[in-house]
Amino acid sequence: MAVRQLPGTAGSRFTDEPLFDSARIAATSASAISAQQIDFFQTTYGQGTSAVYNTGSKTQTDTNLEGTGGVIPNKAAFVCKSISFFIGFTLENATEAGRGFNASAAPVGDLAAILRGTDFYFRSQVEEQFLGVPWGWPTGGGAFITGPNNLSSNSAVVMHNGEPTTTAVRKLQKRLILPAGLSFRFSLYFRQTLTFATASLPVLFVTYLRGYWIKPA
Helix, strand or coil: CCCCCCCCCCCEEEECCCEEEEEEECCCCCCEECCCEEEECCCCCCCCCCCCCCCCCCCCCCCCCCCCCCECCCCCEEEEEEEEEEEEEECCCHHHHHHHCCCCCCHHHHHHHHHHHEEEEEEECCCEEEEECHHHCCCCCCCEEEEECCCCCCCEEEEECCCCCCCCCEEEEEEEEECCCCEEEEEEEECCCEECCCCCCCEEEEEEEEEEEEEEC
16 A cells, blocks of 8 residues: 655554444434434443444454554554444344334434434544534445344345445545544534434444554564
8 A cells, every 4th residue: 555654654564454433322212312422432342332232342343443442552653534434223123123114214214314413523632623414425335224124024124325435435635643642532423312203223333434554663
């Protein structure tokens, strides 16, 4: 991978690898998600609760952040060039699927409510940057719904807004350089309570920071 060398990185090793993290909002009996803030990259694998499996601590399926949550590891730096953001409604059983794919209460509208009703921010100890409303990001970024359909628990259905592609990312005009030891977070902020068409389903959020690591040679 050809990268532009940053000052002070002579002799370093450049690794083309994204930085990612996951979060989850559990299913509730209420048909709404209250106003809140979801902070990514605040726990490393082996800590917290797995957003993907909804049990046990985070694994390397949930995040690849090492060391201390909310901090870039020592002896490393990450250069972020673009961001991909995934939203998944996880239909974990036939009952959820029955209401989720009901024609009068499909979660496609709920997905749209999240995309329109949230803001995405980057914050660190040195700066804050508003990254926009996910609704305005390129389509095909992977927002999806997956699980059994409402006819049979043995039959699977997948709905999405386009296959993920390398162009379906939020490209940054200016690279975000995250040096070793930097305290940081990427946050999804719900501006208000979002009312869903039906009782809310489990929602999985995944943030991918696309770029490269700079590590000692």
